[in-house]
Amino acid sequence: MGLRARGLAERVIGIGRDTARLAQAERQGAIDSATTDLARGVAQADVVVVCTPVTQIAANAVRAAECGSEHVLVTDAGSTKQQIVEAVERSPRGQATFVGAHPIAGSERMGVAFARADLFEEHACVLTPTGRTPRDRVNRARDIWAGLGCRIIEMDAQSHDEALALTSHMPHAVAAALAAAIPGELLHLAAGAYRDGTRVANADAALWAGVLSQNRNAVLRALATFQDQLDACHRALEANDPTALRDWWASAQVRRGLFDALNSVPADEPVARRA
Amino acid sequence: MGLRARGLAERVIGIGRDTARLAQAERQGAIDSATTDLARGVAQADVVVVCTPVTQIAANAVRAAECGSEHVLVTDAGSTKQQIVEAVERSPRGQATFVGAHPIAGSERMGVAFARADLFEEHACVLTPTGRTPRDRVNRARDIWAGLGCRIIEMDAQSHDEALALTSHMPHAVAAALAAAIPGELLHLAAGAYRDGTRVANADAALWAGVLSQNRNAVLRALATFQDQLDACHRALEANDPTALRDWWASAQVRRGLFDALNSVPADEPVARRA
Numbered sequence: 001m002g003l004r005a006r007g008l009a010e011r012v013i014g015i016g017r018d019t020a021r022l023a024q025a026e027r028q029g030a031i032d033s034a035t036t037d038l039a040r041g042v043a044q045a046d047v048v049v050v051c052t053p054v055t056q057i058a059a060n061a062v063r064a065a066e067c068g069s070e071h072v073l074v075t076d077a078g079s080t081k082q083q084i085v086e087a088v089e090r091s092p093r094g095q096a097t098f099v100g101a102h103p104i105a106g107s108e109r110m111g112v113a114f115a116r117a118d119l120f121e122e123h124a125c126v127l128t129p130t131g132r133t134p135r136d137r138v139n140r141a142r143d144i145w146a147g148l149g150c151r152i153i154e155m156d157a158q159s160h161d162e163a164l165a166l167t168s169h170m171p172h173a174v175a176a177a178l179a180a181a182i183p184g185e186l187l188h189l190a191a192g193a194y195r196d197g198t199r200v201a202n203a204d205a206a207l208w209a210g211v212l213s214q215n216r217n218a219v220l221r222a223l224a225t226f227q228d229q230l231d232a233c234h235r236a237l238e239a240n241d242p243t244a245l246r247d248w249w250a251s252a253q254v255r256r257g258l259f260d261a262l263n264s265v266p267a268d269e270p271v272a273r274r275a
Numbered sequence: 276m277g278l279r280a281r282g283l284a285e286r287v288i289g290i291g292r293d294t295a296r297l298a299q300a301e302r303q304g305a306i307d308s309a310t311t312d313l314a315r316g317v318a319q320a321d322v323v324v325v326c327t328p329v330t331q332i333a334a335n336a337v338r339a340a341e342c343g344s345e346h347v348l349v350t351d352a353g354s355t356k357q358q359i360v361e362a363v364e365r366s367p368r369g370q371a372t373f374v375g376a377h378p379i380a381g382s383e384r385m386g387v388a389f390a391r392a393d394l395f396e397e398h399a400c401v402l403t404p405t406g407r408t409p410r411d412r413v414n415r416a417r418d419i420w421a422g423l424g425c426r427i428i429e430m431d432a433q434s435h436d437e438a439l440a441l442t443s444h445m446p447h448a449v450a451a452a453l454a455a456a457i458p459g460e461l462l463h464l465a466a467g468a469y470r471d472g473t474r475v476a477n478a479d480a481a482l483w484a485g486v487l488s489q490n491r492n493a494v495l496r497a498l499a500t501f502q503d504q505l506d507a508c509h510r511a512l513e514a515n516d517p518t519a520l521r522d523w524w525a526s527a528q529v530r531r532g533l534f535d536a537l538n539s540v541p542a543d544e545p546v547a548r549r550a
Contacts, residue, residue, distance in 0.1 A: 166456070179530050202528060
């Protein structure tokens with residue numbers, strides 16, 4: 001939808017398994033035409049964007065690279081990169097055509113009904129080319145993702161996975177743990193902190209089991225970093241030390257304030273006055 | 276603002292320490308008149324709603340009860356109840372006039388600039404009268420909070436604090452731990468999960484140190500419940516068991532789905548189709 005809205009593609013071909021969903025995507029104007037035949041869809045494409053769950057991206061990307069034309073660019077939108085990039089580069093055609101990408105935007109909702117043409121605007125997109133990725137493919141990948149409104153960041157796949165374990169994967173695991181921790185019979189007494197803190201727990205279970213598993217070592221390290229903060233809260237509470245608790249909270253608030261400063265707060269939300 | 280919008284009060288008097296803020300509240304139409312003199316403001320009131328931080332509510336409520344007229348009702352909006360109710364009931368006038376209340380709605384923002392007349396609509400309000408609270412005061416408290424659009428739930432203060440430790444206080448602590456756990460230099464790679472999961476970490480540090488401290492035993496138990504869920508995720512990751520991880524996530528998703536069912540999802544958000 002973004003490619004079409006911005007006139008970045010002459011034609012967008014949807015490739016999928018489910019003809020009903022492909023028809024919905026066509027009705028909704030997300031794609032110009034559809035096919036369930038990957039080889040056929042890819043043969044006509046200059047660029048292939050693989051948007052399957054992370055556990056399937058490498059296989060899909062290799063097949064797209066092998067079925068694609070000589071000049072095809074294959075990129076993806078997966079939340080993990082190292083395993084995918086390594087697997088794709090084991091295929092010579094994969095290595096010659098693939099640029100790993102992770103546009104850091106999305107929602108917990110699945111399906112074309114939740115698609116938005118402006119999803120990527122103002123969001124970071126990490127590209128993870130290797131020393132073997134042809135530079136022309138990197139440049140074309142930059143053009144596509146930047147064309148959709150992304151800020152492009154290049155880094156190696158391992159650094160990406162280390163960073164995203166902290167900024168996204170671990171926070172998703174924390175949200176799921178929080179969602180599960182509240183007994184159902186008390187949910188009528190839950191409000192904003194639970195609602196917002198668990199929003200992403202609504203995301204697909206198989207999809208997120210895949211992301212966490214593909215990046216398990218880095219996620220385990222990120223969970224340990226989170227645990228240190230939780231333990232600091234626990235210690236201050238056990239010691240019955242409101243000053244330590246306030247200082248701990250204030251340090252969290254500063255970090256969150258930094259995030260808000262990086263992501264301009266909408267104009268309808270004036271800066272809070274502190275008592 | 277809610278009382279005025281719904282015509283529930285002839286006059287709303289703002290009592291505070293800061294004349295500039297009181298003037299802002301008056302300009303914004305949140306109050307009809309203002310005073311920094313608690314005794315004077317309270318003397319004219321049928322109902323006093325104490326909206327100070329939880330560590331100050333008991334002292335403010337007792338003073339309001341002692342300065343108020345014979346028939347005054349004193350209620351509050353504090354996130355903890357047991358310590359407050361016990362402290363207020365040590366005063367005979369407090370015991371004769373006070374009905375503890377916790378409208379479960381709010382935001383991380385402070386100050387009248389963020390006030391909304393409809394904040395309490397469709398939200399639960401827990402009232403915590405004791406065996407000593409006069410029934411007429413309970414009924415008047417029910418009328419006021421129900422008049423603002425709340426669903427009234429009566430429970431004892433200890434049950435309230437146990438429940439809210441799980442549904443609100445612990446989730447706030449988790450949000451602050453999450454906010455603090457992400458290194459500042461990686462925040463440009465954080466997106467929705469961090470943004471939503473840490474929103475309430477923007478709340479005032481002293482205010483929340485007070486809430487967590489006043490309810491520390493129940494919050495420590497709630498943290499242990501959360502820890503169990505986090506450990507389940509950790510174990511599945513360590514065992515490299517994507518099936519266990521998926522099942523764990525699915526159980527969290529079911530709980531979050533129950534929350535959504537209790538709180539009707541807006542019509543512009545169709546139910547997600549699962550792959």
